[in-house]
Amino acid sequence: MTVHFTDDRPSSPEDIDAVKPQRHGADGRSRWDLSTLRELWRFKDYGRPERKSLVLGVLMNGGQMVANLAAPWPLALVINDLLQDKGQGNGQGKSGILHAVAGWFGGSSMAMLLVAASAVVVITAAAGMFSYLGDMYMNGSGQRITSRIRADVFAYTQRLPMAFHDRQNVGELTSRVVSDTSTVESTLRDVGTDLVPSVLTLAGTAAVMVAVDWRLGLIGLVVAPLVFLTANHFAGLTRQYARRKRAATGHLTGLVTESLMGIRTVHAFGSQRVQDQRFATQNDNVLGLSLHAVKVSAKFSPTLQLVAAVGTALVLFVGGYGALNGWWQVGVLVVITSYLKTMLSPMKSLAKLAPSFTQGAASAQRIADILDQPTDHQGAEEPLPARVDGRIELRKVTLDYGTGRGPVFTDVDLTVTPGERIALVGDNGAGKSTLLSVIGGLYRPTTGQVLLDGHSVPDVPEHWLHQQVAMVLQDTFLFSGTLVDNIRYGRPDATDAEVAAAAAAALVSEFADDLPDGLDTTVGTGGTGLSGGQRQRVGIARALLVDAPVVLLDEPTAGLDVHAEELVVQALGRLVEGRTIIATTHRPAVTALATRTVYLRRGGVLDTELPEIVPADSSADRTRLTTIGAF
Template sequence: MRYAVAGPSLLAQLWRFRAYGRPHRRRLIGGIGLRVGELAADLAQPWPLAIVIDGVLRHRPPSGVVGALTAPLPGRPLALLVCAALAALVIALFSGSFDYFGDRVMNSAGERITSEVRRDVFAVLQELPMPFHDEHTVGELTSRVVTDTDRIEDGLVDVFSTLVPGVITLTGYAVAMLLVDWRLGLVACVAAPVVFATATRYTRLTRESSRQRRRAEGMLAGLTAEVLTGMRTVHATGSQAVHSTRFAQRNTATLHAGLRSVDLRARFTPLLEGAAAVGTAAILLVGGYGVLDGWWTVGLLVVVLAYLRDMLRPLRALSRLSITLTTAAASAERVSEILDQPRRAASRAPQARSALEPAEPPATGRITLRGVTFGYGDRTVVRDVDLEIGPGERLVLQGPNGAGKSSLLALLAGLYEPDRGQVCLDGVSFLDLTDARRHRAVSVVLQDTFLFSGTLRENLRLTRPDASDSDVRRVADAAMVSDFATDLAQGLDAPIGEGGIGLSGGQRQRVGIARALLADTPVVLLDEPTAGLDPDAEKAVVTALERLMVGRTVVMTTHRPELLRLATRHAVVRHGRVVEVTPKMQRLAP
């Protein structure tokens, strides 16, 4: 289920993240209050100049509110001039202070909200089932977590620092001009419909342009990450030219999308300012005529012109904001697609957690497959499999490549859900188990153990982060990790690179076995754990595996004689079906 925006508004996408703003309501309300204070100071800024023009230069005392405020002052021109200069200085200081604190408060709220969004997107990505990850490249998902959340941050920060203050400022200036003189105020507002129509037109164009640009950037990021991840293969095969050609094609598509966005941005601001200039021209014409006929003073006209000039600042900012918001809305769509993906069935069933977690005894390790069928998209790889594996059994799955052995292991590991049928642990379907319960029951040693950047000890603790140092040392000794860790300068605390760079395949496999030992699960799954290892490394890994298998239910895929001899039963898999099980030679439906 993908998230769909209700309504055409750009802010509809950002409104999707409103729940993240609730903890920061006080900060946001305080920021709005500071913006109102800044507006009040800005509205007062032109009046000292009006006092100088009318009271000092034209010898006409101010009237209205300004006249009441200046009445206690001496009537001499020099005194009015000094007071006006001091007032201008004080007003500017207040305006700058409100602006500084308003920006700081509002923008910090935007930063905090985005940080929480990024945290949740990353957490959700880890919870999503493997089919979702199979459909998206690593680079494209990385682009969503990093780049798209940055674009959302830009949008949120601009909402708080530009949109909200801009709306407050425009409203305040419009009301102030109408209060100063309703006739001049109406003339000044004549440009509003033109400005609105221009902004609406280009908002639609820039939104579609931003979607296309983000889509092109995501595909480019996916290709880049894929090639960088497989750089060893690129060098080994000499395929740099092939990948350069693919990159050039996607880079050109990204360039065209970017140029379209640049063209729209370049056209938007001048047109908007031209529309706003209509109001300035109207004020100069009508206001100048009114001053000549004595309808209002020069100082009053200067105040209204200053208000109109100051209104153009938020208008220009809002024109640029529409570009930012369209980009942020396109990114918000991509991030929302992740946040609104359906999670694992177990994660969506709190009643199953409350029923099973507190009182469930430790699993015995009995595994049952009942009519299991599974496929990747339209390609079925497992067909109507029925299989019973008793506690403590060691079952090896045998068969040609592509027969479905690894897919069966993936189902037993809970990485995928069957399209039909059930995979059960001690009679309970995997769909009714929480992730935590399943991980306490089943551990996996893959064909190529992946190590994360960090220390060797941190990688060993991956399955049990709270394990004590003595437990880590125990499993390191049992899995023969200590044999090569002693050769490292810092032992188990030695830093290793991403993917285990610097360690051999056999050493990485021993780390994977140590992880399974530390998890201490009743079920262990082994997917070709000794494939590609030299005889010495294989011997060490098999020795570690023998220690891991003691007292556990084991299901493995292997062609290696050293591991085949450890099995108590063999199951032959062909074309996705289990066609033979020994030693009982139990025949299942072909």
Template sequence: MMRYLWRFRSYGRPHLGTLVLGVGLRVGELIADLAAPWPLALVIDNVLKGRTSGPLAWLTGIVGSSPLAMLSVAAAALLLITLASGTFDYLGDRVMNSAGERITAEIRTDVFAHMQRLPMSYHDRQAVGELTSRIAIDTSRIQDALVDLFSTLLPGLLALAGYATVILSVDWRLGLIAIGGAPLIFLTAARYTRLTRQTERRQRAAEGHLATFVTESLQGIRTIHAFGRQDLHDAHFATSNSTTLNAGLRSVELRARFTPLLEAAAAVATAALLWAGGLGVVNHWWSVGLLVVVTSYLKDMIKPMRSMSRLSITFPQGAASAERVAAILDQPPPPPTPHRRLPDRATGRIDLHDITLDYGRGPVLNHFDLTVHPGEHLALLGPNGSGKSTVLSLIAGLYAPTRGRLLLDGLPLADIPAIWLHRQIAVVLQDTFLFSGTIADNIRYARPDAGPHEVARAAEAALVTEFTERLPDGLGTRLADRGAGLSGGQRQRVGIARALLADAPVVLLDEPTTGLDNAAEELVVRALGHLVESRTAVMTTHRPALTRLATRTIHLDDGTPRTGGSPASKSTRREAARATRRAA
């Protein structure tokens, strides 16, 4: 169980001083708690029974032995001890939990950064909701476990050692009776630690599946409404929610059963102490005040036992979550590329030699060869599933070929730094994804350092201003989730403006006009004419309007070029020239 939590020990090292300070504050609270019963013993033995004994008996030489003086001293001491205990408790909680929050933030940052850099092949196998659950929830469970290690386990062990030492030093007979119940309490806790860990692992998995389903449903809410299939999703949610509920109820049952058993074990030890201690008072082996102190210590000693026993819940939760988070961190990132001097801008030549790509369901491309010359506009045609989009994904560096070589300006993509590659290639997808923020923010996404005038020029060239001029805030209009409120053609023009602002020498167009009506398609093609001008362009399309921008077309069939490539006809070239002039 601790093996997975130990994996994250490096995140606690920068905060070790703070954590040690928190442990020290807990020790201060322990010392105050050890002193707490003695004012009561002073009142019982020195005031009510007229005796002068015990650790506080020396006070009689300072304040006198009168009952009023002893009562005053006892009351003042009780207030000071309680204040000190509360102060140490407050500072300890604040220091420990602050360190825990910082540790969690660092873990969450590293996991998110690592996850973003994992290859697309990993994300294709994972559900968005599951990954979201691991970052948002599991990291908090790790925090709880790590904080409890310093705020509960270590202080608890120190408290037990302190109470046991003091009890044995006060009277070894009472001490042996008092600590005799400790093994029973720990055996009870050990029994439930194993059961709780299994339950927590099942509960976390069920919660992850539920989060995945909810995320998927919200992403597809338009489809749900379009088909009116809320009932189907209700049924699926009910099944997943029932699994999560059953796992949660099992966890609740274990926690509810555990507390009474722990209290029963503690009651056995307290009853034994009261019986034997009372017998000792009757036989004058020790004073009533001493019995009250030892009984109080036993009660206080049970509190850290109870707190540590609850770690049988926190640690399994943290271990299960740490296992899930570690599964992300254990995924190997893309291998580092060697450092090399590269020009600021590529010429745009693309070569694919004997490329084969297999997603695990059979090859999508098989011994594929293609050369795209600088400034050429190549259209990949063919039926769905023929591998057109896969070619674009390979050129964009989203996937690595299973076999073969892919070159940009004669340089293998595997040897090119990713940051340089992404500056050379701009992509316009079939469905442009817009992030939360303004329209200008989404255009600036391609180059965050771009100034307002550059964004405005890109928006004008992509015909974005054609519709933003009618909006109250223009380019500063804030978008709803995923750009809701804009039409498909408007979203595509924002995506084209984004690619224009990137000013990359290579442009990839993946069915950018699919689903648009003729009027919207005409506007998007006009904007694309600006984009592909003086750039290498590779596009996939079924639409003749976009094909007219191509200078060469290739037909794909089952991942293989059919009869190689073919130059565009004279009429097609004339159309391309006219489209370029219209764009200019």
């Protein structure tokens, strides 16, 4: 299936490689312990298309910071320019900003109060406007960045070799693609709505405090190192719980997915209580980790408030003493005290962000674990034909899954000429389906070569390979959608007429004509509502529509009754015409379609012979291939 990307999104595995986060530094050591944001920063290349929006968002947050810094000044000016002057007569004994502005409206005390009150409204409205615009720019960018990450993780996951998927739990992998990207999205949203505004507010407030009166400013800022150390301590505590909780949630998701995928088996054996117990165990693990994280997070805010209160108390005492002795105006003390309260809010926001960032970093690492996996079919630079002749060569091919159970087969040599039809038969567990998967490029051989018209199968581009090789699997999987959608799955650009022709040739139309909507009938995931034989015929129609010169059939009639097998074999008869065919089978009806039969025996030999024409010296046409082991 072709994966479509937007214009600003990586459009190929190579493009995805270009934006894959680097897990390690030049020294090869993990960078995780350098910062909780390090994992998120590794995805910085996804933010390049959003630079304009991010810059505008920062500017809007800067405007909000300026408005917030201006908020306490109307009250301070009323105290300094109006209330303190009141004792001098009419309240106009001093010159000041409030006096100057009020002078435009007559200069009375009432005018001064109206100007101050109006300034409060204007400043608040400006802060709200800048906050709205900042959130729109920053959060919009975060959403688009996350969308790109999610799309690339999904696309890259689909391109990973089957050896990777065989080692993974489907639910756990689903959790990484969906849940972990959602966690990253939440973290990026917090960056836009809390981190950037909070950092700007703290920096701006500190600068203005020092500028207003450096003595009071420095006294107030003495608490900053204590706040930093406290936040850093709690961040370290939450990091381990965040990572463990994400992993536990992934296992829980895997259990749920597995249970739902096997729901028929659960009902067949009445094993609901068994699944309940398994779920309860995993769920209790998630709950325990969550409660630990909640306990640590709950301590965050009150501890920071207590640390910040030390600074406020110190400023209040020293500032009040200075005001009594005429070192500075009362309004200055009001402003500094207000700024300290203003600083407390972003400090609390930053403190509450620590769990979010650690969870986001843990999720980012889990996502990066996928993007760090190597892929097959990177593509060779050699020129490739539009359509191969169909010659297949296996040269000393060995496959070992690396599970410690030994190789599935070793040193396999086999040559299939264009147009030959091979029936691969033999003992159960000898590796017939696995050998077919290696030929189809689903697995890279541990050693040896698999060649298609002289081109190395594991090294050619995947999209080209699947134009040359079509597969009909033992159990054809149908996706939710119409029959037309499923037949067109291997060739999305096929016309309706081509789909109808393939459906007719594969005898899909034979049963689709009896359905309410014909080929436009919607089927559920896995082909719910269709029999095994009907699903197999849809799989054959897919292969016919691809029109590949090589077709691989993996037990295409397994599990079918006699009538269904007759229909499938009839469809296969049309599929094999003029193509190179390799079919694993135990059924004589499929073997009869072959021009040569290959016998694969566990731990024995692989023999080939012409079933109808026996040469004088049969040993001359017999190839012996050693195979050992099994699954």
